[in-house]
Amino acid sequence: MVTQSLSTPHKPAIAIIGAGSWATALVKILSEGAVDIRWWLRNQESLEHIRRYQRNPDYLSDVPINPEKVQLFADMKEAVQGAQYVIIAIPAAFVQDALSQLSAADFKDKVLVSAVKGIVPQKNWLITELLEYEYQVKPAHICVIAGPCHAEEVALEKQSYLTIASEDLAQAENFAQLIANRFIKAVPNQDVYGVEYSAVMKNIIALACGIAHGLNYGDNFQAVLVSNAMQEIRRFVETTYPCERDLYASAYLGDLLVTAYSQFSRNRTFGNMIGRGYTVKSAQMEMNMIAEGYYAVKSIYEINQKFGVDMPITKAVYQILYEKVTPGVAIGKLRWLLA
Structure with a gap:
């Protein structure tokens, strides 16, 4: 088990929760910048495959994973603990179950970023509402990543556009700067619910x-x-x-x-x-x-x-x-x- 954080005072640490195509695309996007990535994957076999071959065997398998930028975690609490930003990139139907192993204390003083393009079934909550209601995350500490953007085109380094929404425009601007790179333009927005x-x-x-x-x-x-x-x-x-x-x-x-x-x-x-x-x-x-x-x-x-x-x-x-x-x-x- 990894216990040492890769984060330095000059390189913010970003935890990514999820192992699908969009999570993998976000790893690729962020790997272009001066950040440290703490990637949590549920499947231990996939994690070991990535560690050995620097490829996600299940999604966007042509995307190389830079081991100098990306630290892998099987323990979600540990992945989140050393991060300033936590990106949630899990299908909406499974977010509540996946995050059940965390508490409000785990998210204290962190910026939560929803990359989920869905709604929590049964409760009919947006992911921002889930974070506010169940984890007491303040709206100013929440961002939303929206498109227009497909993971498959990110993998091909096609010119793509992202919208970063937060009630706190400065927060949206800060994260937009972190995620922008040579093939990604990120634009801040304050209309979170819209x-x-x-x-x-x-x-x-x-x-x-x-x-x-x-x-x-x-x-x-x-x-x-x-x-x-x-x-x-x-x-x-x-x-x-x-x-x-x-x-x-x-x-x-x-x-x-x-x-x-x-x-x-x-x-x-x-x-x-x-x-x-x-x-x-x-x-x-x-x-x-x-x-x-x-x-x-x-x-x-x-x-x-x-x-x-x-x-x-x-x-x-x-x-x-x-x-x-x-x-x-x-x-x-x-x-x-x-x-």
């Missing part, structure tokens, strides 16, 4: 786009679907968290577009399989990756029972995935509601 809800909802829209594609609807329909989706996101976000925001900015519209259209979008892929006739279970088994939109649509649908926002796309996806309405029937009805 950015976070938009990141959740764009996955639902990508599911709808995938379902429509699986049903052989064409580009013309998808253009109408996405433009109506932006209006749906606007209605929901402005009702739940009204404030001054530009929903045409990259954090909102840009993230929606890349998730709805990209070949790397797992939510679009999942939806495409559903549209082609896969059951939810068979699609999940074949993908072997989490499509955040599957859990998100149930949470957003339930949250909206309180607000009553007009959300025909969300409703159609919910009916397909949770009420077993045939995709062709649900999308066939939806197309008459779009303008």
Whole structure:
């Protein structure tokens, strides 16, 4: 077990909690800068593989892991203990269970950064709300990483853009500077809930786009679907968290577009399989990756029972995935509601 921290007074230590493609991409991004990385992985075999071969065997296996920059941990408490920043990069459905081994004391005086593009099932909490309610983390000590950005393009060092949101703009600016590099531009933003809800909802829209594609609807329909989706996101976000925001900015519209259209979008892929006739279970088994939109649509649908926002796309996806309405029937009805 490693007990010595790599952190120095001039190099901030950043803990990354998670071992998936986005966590691996964040390791690559941060390895470009003057930081020390403390990477926690649940799977001991994966950890040992990375230690030996400097590659994650399960995700983005072409990305080299720099052992001089990255320290591996099987103990989450130990990984977090020596860090000034803690990035959470676990699918939303598993965040609560993963963090259960930590307490509020473990997060004291640290900046928590959510890289989760989902919502906690059952509780219907955003990750920022989970950190505030269960770990007493102050909003000024919380940041959110949003897109538009896919892990696969980070692995290829394609020019990419990130949004760093925090109620404390200085905090967002500080972390944006840490994460920016030669192929990443990071922009600060103060609209935490708007950015976070938009990141959740764009996955639902990508599911709808995938379902429509699986049903052989064409580009013309998808253009109408996405433009109506932006209006749906606007209605929901402005009702739940009204404030001054530009929903045409990259954090909102840009993230929606890349998730709805990209070949790397797992939510679009999942939806495409559903549209082609896969059951939810068979699609999940074949993908072997989490499509955040599957859990998100149930949470957003339930949250909206309180607000009553007009959300025909969300409703159609919910009916397909949770009420077993045939995709062709649900999308066939939806197309008459779009303008």
